[in-house]
Amino acid sequence: MVFVFLLYFQTGGSSWKVETGRRDGRISLSKEADENLPSSNFNIAQLKQNFAFKGLTKKDLVVLSGAHTIGVTSCFVINDRLYNFTGRSDTDPALDPTFASELKKKCKPGGGGPVLELDQGSSTVSDAHFYKAVRQNRGLLTSDAALLNDPLTRAYVKRQSTSPVKATFGKDFGKSMVKMGGIGVLTGNEGEIRKRCAFVN
């Protein structure tokens, strides 16, 4: 949480009050994380279900996906969208065709290729540009593109992609981050409050 806060803030996003004193487990298993995290291939129904399971709403889903305003992914992650969408060497029709051609020039079949900006052309700045890209069918991940497939999330994408809205996104993002930080908090004598968030004491 603190990592995302710093990343977001240092790349021009707004700040929010981070709740402190969260009781965390003493054991972290990557397997458990993998079982709980949504896949980038999830459709909108799967994403909504995954978020709802953790007490997060559709609004949280579309707002927190905005974290992809910064950062990168790889050709490997989007290989199926480009070259094997339904197992017949096809391309995801939800991708803008011109954008798909540009990506295919960079990414070889099988997943080889350079690092790709999640928010193309704006991946070092925390802003609402990500939503503009999604609206133009230029979202890299299936899960980002899927935000257009629900009335509420689509309306949010549309609203944020029409400037000037930066302040709205920043405020929404802080709120949803605090909510996400409250998932699965331990209580009583369970776990411990970590002195350094990435390590057990």
Ligand code: HEM
């Ligand atoms: C909605 C469900 C989500 C899915 C399916 C998803 C999936 C992904 C994937 C596949 C990547 C690329 C990783 C790689 O290529 O190694 C990524 C990157 C990233 N995600 Fe998400 N994500 C989701 C939600 C979130 C949330 C809620 C946050 C934080 C609030 C977040 C923050 C990031 C950041 C900052 C990166 C860039 C990492 C980097 O540059 O190294 N994502 N995500």
